[in-house]
Amino acid sequence: MSPQTRLRFAPSPTGALHLGNARTALFNYLAALRMGGTFIIRIEDTDRMRSDPRHETVLLADLAWLGITWQEGPDCGGPSAPYRQSERSVRYADILGQMRELGCIYPCFCTDGQLADDLEKQRRDRKTPRYSGRCARLSATESAGRLRAGEPAAWRWRVEGSGSLDWDDLVYGPQHQELGAIGDFVVCRRDGQPVFLLTNLVDDCEMRITHVLRGVDHLSNTGRQLLMARALSWGAPLYGHLPLLVNPGGIPLAKRDGAVGLGSLARAGYLPIAVQNYLVRLGHPYAENGLLDLEALSRSFDWNSIHRAPAVFDPAQLDHWQHLAVRALDDDAYTQWVTHALGSEAPVGLASLVRDNVRSHADLIQWRERLAGRSPPTEEAQAVLQTLDARLAAYGKAHANAVTLMDFLSGLRTDHPAAFPSRKVYPALRAILTGSLEGPELARIWDWMGPERRQQAFQNIRAQTQPTLSSAEHPA
Numbered sequence: 001m002s003p004q005t006r007l008r009f010a011p012s013p014t015g016a017l018h019l020g021n022a023r024t025a026l027f028n029y030l031a032a033l034r035m036g037g038t039f040i041i042r043i044e045d046t047d048r049m050r051s052d053p054r055h056e057t058v059l060l061a062d063l064a065w066l067g068i069t070w071q072e073g074p075d076c077g078g079p080s081a082p083y084r085q086s087e088r089s090v091r092y093a094d095i096l097g098q099m100r101e102l103g104c105i106y107p108c109f110c111t112d113g114q115l116a117d118d119l120e121k122q123r124r125d126r127k128t129p130r131y132s133g134r135c136a137r138l139s140a141t142e143s144a145g146r147l148r149a150g151e152p153a154a155w156r157w158r159v160e161g162s163g164s165l166d167w168d169d170l171v172y173g174p175q176h177q178e179l180g181a182i183g184d185f186v187v188c189r190r191d192g193q194p195v196f197l198l199t200n201l202v203d204d205c206e207m208r209i210t211h212v213l214r215g216v217d218h219l220s221n222t223g224r225q226l227l228m229a230r231a232l233s234w235g236a237p238l239y240g241h242l243p244l245l246v247n248p249g250g251i252p253l254a255k256r257d258g259a260v261g262l263g264s265l266a267r268a269g270y271l272p273i274a275v276q277n278y279l280v281r282l283g284h285p286y287a288e289n290g291l292l293d294l295e296a297l298s299r300s301f302d303w304n305s306i307h308r309a310p311a312v313f314d315p316a317q318l319d320h321w322q323h324l325a326v327r328a329l330d331d332d333a334y335t336q337w338v339t340h341a342l343g344s345e346a347p348v349g350l351a352s353l354v355r356d357n358v359r360s361h362a363d364l365i366q367w368r369e370r371l372a373g374r375s376p377p378t379e380e381a382q383a384v385l386q387t388l389d390a391r392l393a394a395y396g397k398a399h400a401n402a403v404t405l406m407d408f409l410s411g412l413r414t415d416h417p418a419a420f421p422s423r424k425v426y427p428a429l430r431a432i433l434t435g436s437l438e439g440p441e442l443a444r445i446w447d448w449m450g451p452e453r454r455q456q457a458f459q460n461i462r463a464q465t466q467p468t469l470s471s472a473e474h475p476a
């Protein structure tokens, strides 16, 4: 498709990238990839109080970690530079000057108190709350005089006419807004700061952005943005809004939900491909159930398929993709992933032993501790250990050096015929050796542990359970 297709992700650097933002970035990126367009990063840091350059650095690193690449942005520049709103103030001042000259904005001297009283009155009269239009009615001479006298003023866009505004949202479909319901709105605050509605639109138009996918919380801004763009004959992008990502309690995911920040997932050992596959399927169906790379994900990406209902973040689903991703790692990448979690001192062979049983770095650490006898048994293992047949413990202490598990079991059956059916002895041995009833195949655990570690495990039988070992009257 047209090389002129341009999409962007425009985060505000007010915190770490949470999964909702990451999904928005990914959708824009996939759309750009699918259409052979350009993908741009723009930093919307006009909120000076909340923006922090350190967040910007982390944010870009998080996006790169996720596998997203951009052709234009604050770090690499490009034809529409600068890509940080804090460096574009001159542009906004210029635009505001043009708007003043065209008469589409006017100074508003209303104080906060007046505005609050107006709103209160409208509420009492059950009217739609909107600006009363007090300063729109001031004569040009009066306004100019008050400005000259240094009276602080915000600048409002004058909404004229009585028709309606209609447009198509790429995701939510036809949209309609009565002009009469839109009050004159602020484009520049009393302190001289242009507002988001303006800077965001100016940048999208100047950067020739063709499509915008963004959170549905911005749907209510779109009408006012299109109103300005149409009045000034600016080529505005096509907008598509993405339903919010909510936690299982139905609350929108926010930056403060640190646990689902991209950075914390990376630190926990989640793999980018797992996060990519999980995120794009949140509210966007894919026929393919396997792990796909970004190129393949982009081929089936279609904003018309995006669901309009909120997407629920489900950690179990994320873990499903992570499991597939760990399995799909080649040997070198898997070793690297393990080394990242355990350091280069990881016990030899541990990584391949537990390969099918780990999804996160925490799982790896847990298996290292379990196999070293350093972690307390799980509840289920504890239950098994509490009714352990003392004959098994005694046999184990004496024969932990049996070369294979099969040798050990056949010896046990010879010594105690019919006392230890497999359905009982397997969980019991797992509990003794690992403190868990799950994990790799028992025979492999046996081999990997070797006589010394096994000896140790039978010696300890997870020490805390010793006093409750049952006697021979309670077969295992």
Ligand code: GLU
Residues within 6 Å of the ligand: 009, 010, 011, 012, 044, 200, 212, 213, 214, 215, 218
């Ligand atoms: N800076 C806005 C945000 O982080 C982006 C708005 C947009 O994408 O148009 O929500």
